[in-house]
Amino acid sequence: MNVARTVLPAEALRAIGDLAAAEILLVASDFDGTMAQIVPVPADARPEPESVAALRDLAAQPHTDTAVISGRALDVLRELTGLYGTTNLVGSHGLEFESGLESTLSATDTERLAHINRAADLVANAHHGVEVERKPVSTAIHYRHATDSNIAAILTDIEAGPASIEGVHVTEGKKVVEVAAVHTGKGAALDQLRDRLGATVVVFLGDDVTDEDAFARLRGRDVGVKVGPGPTCATLRIADTAAVAQFLTALADARRVR
Ligand SMILES: [Mg+2]
The missing domain is CATH 3.40.50.1000 (HAD superfamily/HAD-like)
Structure with a gap:
């Protein structure tokens, strides 16, 4: 405006x-x-x-x-x-x-995406203010509503969880980490x-x-x-x-x- x-x-x-x-x-x-x-x-x-x-x-x-x-x-x-x-x-x-x-996902990519979603849900369940957005080939983990003091712990858990899965591609945005099953x-x-x-x-x-x-x-x-x-x-x-x-x-x- x-x-x-x-x-x-x-x-x-x-x-x-x-x-x-x-x-x-x-x-x-x-x-x-x-x-x-x-x-x-x-x-x-x-x-x-x-x-x-x-x-x-x-x-x-x-x-x-x-x-x-x-x-x-x-x-x-x-x-x-x-x-x-x-x-x-x-x-x-x-x-x-x-x-x-x-791109269409291969069976391996589809399984990787399911693995990413499970790991992302664990992070969301462990912290307040974390939301998981499921997408066709990736999962976005939003922490816009998390308190500042929790962000370091959330990022550590994302890194050790969904972002550590073999073959994923991780992109960090503003208060969001995107974990893709294939390269984006x-x-x-x-x-x-x-x-x-x-x-x-x-x-x-x-x-x-x-x-x-x-x-x-x-x-x-x-x-x-x-x-x-x-x-x-x-x-x-x-x-x-x-x-x-x-x-x-x-x-x-x-x-x-x-
Ligand atoms: Mg933008």
């Missing part, structure tokens, strides 16, 4: 001008902390309406594709974004594509979309450590936009979800009149 009060840095405005001129443009964004403010209950997250409108606008423009790549399960992402059908939605850090390109990564998802859509230039926006995997794959005239504080390999930084809304809206406007 308060989009009008956010001022984009000059280098962001320059990047928007360059992106708008791309031959085939892919505009990809993370969801939580980028399109939607982080809220105490993940199910309550709602995207900035201007960001959703800008992605719809961009998706309707010629030679322009859009994507939302999130750690959320794909069905949740569909519901929360309302962008089903216009934007390429990719869930579970790149493992759930809408278009049938998603937003970077691979972004590469897959780039190839499939034939994009000549890609812009990716994200706020969390899991987004660095995607920033690291950017090249040439691509643009990475880090949202908020923290170390990053993205070339641009903007403040918050309101700035994202302004960035996407300005990009949609610039692309339309190019």
Whole structure:
């Protein structure tokens, strides 16, 4: 909200001008902390309406594709974004594509996921404020509601439990540890979309450590936009979800009149 009060840095405005001129443009964004403010209950997250409108606008423009790549399960992402059908939605850090390109779990992977879920439940049962979110190929262990004094013990138990299972891939986010039965990564998802859509230039926006995997794959005239504080390999930084809304809206406007 308060989009009008956010001022984009000059280098962001320059990047928007360059992106708008791309031959085939892919505009990809993370969801939580980028399109939607982080809220105490993940199910309550709602995207900035201007960001959703800008992605719809961009998706309707010629030679322009859009994507939302999130750690959320794909069905949740569909519901929360309302962008089903216009934007390429990719869930579970790149493992759930809408278009049938998603990985299917082998019997070994399925057993590993069941093992992860059992171990995650043990952590949740041992500590207050820990919630287990089961997803098709991974399990997210949220500790947003844990007291600060318990966090070290929770992380130790996650490390000794679900994260120690052979063959798992662990990603730490904001007050969440994601334990996947197979390798996950937003970077691979972004590469897959780039190839499939034939994009000549890609812009990716994200706020969390899991987004660095995607920033690291950017090249040439691509643009990475880090949202908020923290170390990053993205070339641009903007403040918050309101700035994202302004960035996407300005990009949609610039692309339309190019
Ligand atoms: Mg995020």
